[in-house]
Amino acid sequence: xxxxxxxxxxxxxxxxxxxxxxxxxxxxxxxxxxxxxxxxxxxxxxxxxxxxxxxxxxxxxxxxxxxxxxxxxxxxxxxxxxxxxxxxxxxxxxxxx
Amino acid sequence: xxxxxxxxxxxxxxxxxxxxxxxxxxxxxxxxxxxxxxxxxxxxxxxxxxxxxxxxxxxxxxxxxxxxxxxxxxxxxxxxxxxxxxxxxxxxxxxxxxxxxxxxxxxxxxxxxxxxxxxxxxxxxxxxxxxxxxxxxxxxxxxxxxxxxxxxxxxxxxxxxxxxxxxxxxxxxxxxxxxxxxxxxxxxxxxxxxxxxxxxxxxxxxxxxxxxxxxxxxxxxxxxxxxxxxxxxxxxxxxxxxx
Numbered sequence: 001x002x003x004x005x006x007x008x009x010x011x012x013x014x015x016x017x018x019x020x021x022x023x024x025x026x027x028x029x030x031x032x033x034x035x036x037x038x039x040x041x042x043x044x045x046x047x048x049x050x051x052x053x054x055x056x057x058x059x060x061x062x063x064x065x066x067x068x069x070x071x072x073x074x075x076x077x078x079x080x081x082x083x084x085x086x087x088x089x090x091x092x093x094x095x096x097x
Numbered sequence: 098x099x100x101x102x103x104x105x106x107x108x109x110x111x112x113x114x115x116x117x118x119x120x121x122x123x124x125x126x127x128x129x130x131x132x133x134x135x136x137x138x139x140x141x142x143x144x145x146x147x148x149x150x151x152x153x154x155x156x157x158x159x160x161x162x163x164x165x166x167x168x169x170x171x172x173x174x175x176x177x178x179x180x181x182x183x184x185x186x187x188x189x190x191x192x193x194x195x196x197x198x199x200x201x202x203x204x205x206x207x208x209x210x211x212x213x214x215x216x217x218x219x220x221x222x223x224x225x226x227x228x229x230x231x232x233x234x235x236x237x238x239x240x241x242x243x244x245x246x247x248x249x250x251x252x253x254x255x256x257x258x259x260x261x262x263x264x265x266x267x268x269x270x271x272x273x274x275x276x277x278x279x280x281x282x283x284x285x286x287x288x289x290x291x292x293x294x295x296x297x298x299x300x301x302x303x304x305x306x307x308x309x310x311x312x313x314x315x316x317x318x319x320x321x322x323x324x325x326x327x328x329x330x331x332x333x334x335x336x337x338x339x340x
Contacts, residue, residue: 063226065256065259066259069106070101
C-alpha cells in the first residue's frame with residue numbers, strides 16, 4: 001500500500017500498519033463529524049508519526065499514485081471538512097490555456 | 098462510512114481525472130500534463146519568494162521593536178534617576194506594549210519559516226518527479242502501442258497529478274499564511290504611524306524624549322548654577338561684598 005502524508009511525501013506501508021491507521025482513521029472521522037478538533041488533530045498527528053517511523057519513504061523520482069491520503073493536522077476543522085467535499089480544499093490544478 | 102484517508106484520496110483522484118480528460122490522444126495527454134507541471138513549478142518558486150519577502154519584513158520590524166525596547170528601558174532608568182517616576186512608568190508601560198507586539202511577531206516569523214521549509218521540500222519533490230515524468234513520457238511515446246501507452250500514461254499522469262495536487266495545496270496554504278502576515282505587518286506599521294505605539298524606532302523625538310531632555314537639562318542647569326555660585330563665592334568673596 002502507498003500512503004501520502006499530505007505536504008510531506010509518499011510512503012510504502014505494510015498491512016499491520018494499515019490496520020492501525022484504519023483504527024486511527026475511524027477515530028479521526030468521528031472527531032471530524034463531532035467538530036472535535038483536538039481529537040482529530042491528535043489522531044492525524046499519530047497517523048503521521050506512525051507512517052514516518054514505520055513506513056518506507058518513496059524516492060523523489062518514483063511516479064506512483066497513492067492508495068490513501070492523510071490530511072495534515074495543521075488544517076483548521078473547516079479546512080479538513082472542506083478537503084473531504086467534492087470541491088475539495090485542494091486548489092484546482094492549472095487550467096488549460 | 099468512508100474514513101478521512103479514503104475520502105481525501107477520492108477527491109484528489111477526481112481532480113486528476115478531470116484534468117486528464119481535457120486532453121484527447123495519449124501523446125497530447127503527456128505533453129499537456131508536462132506543461133502543467135512546469136507551470137506549477139513556477140508557481141511554487143514564486144510562492145517561496147513571497148514567503149521569504151514576508152518573512153524579511155517581519156524580521157525587520159522585529160529588529161526595530163527590539164531597539165525600542167532597549168531605548169524605552171534606558172529612558173525609564175534616566176527618568177527614575179531624575180526623580181520623575183511618572184515618566185519612568187510611562188516608558189515602562191510602552192515597553193510592555195512593544196514587548197507584546199514582539200512576542201506575536203516571533204511566532205509569526207517561526208510560522209513563516211516552517212511554511213518556507215515545507216514549500217522548498219515540496220518544490221524539490223515536484224522537480225524530481227517532473228524530471229522522472231519527462232523521461233518516462235519519451236519512453237512511452239517511443240515504445241508502446243496506443244493501447245499500452247494509454248495504461249502507462251494513466252499511471253504516470255496520476256502519480257504526478259497527485260504530487261501536483263499536494264504541491265498546489267502547499268502553495269495555497271503558504272499564500273494564505275503570507276497574506277495574513279502581510280496584513281499583520283501592515284497593522285503594526287499603521288499602529289506606529291498612528292502614534293498609538295509612537296515610532297520609537299525612527300530616531301525622531303517623542304514626547305517622552307522631550308520631557309526627559311527637559312529633566313536632564315533642568316538638572317544640568319541646576320548643577321551648573323551651583324558650580325558657578327561656588328566658584329564665585331570661593332574665588333573672590335570680597336568683591337561681591339565691596340560693591
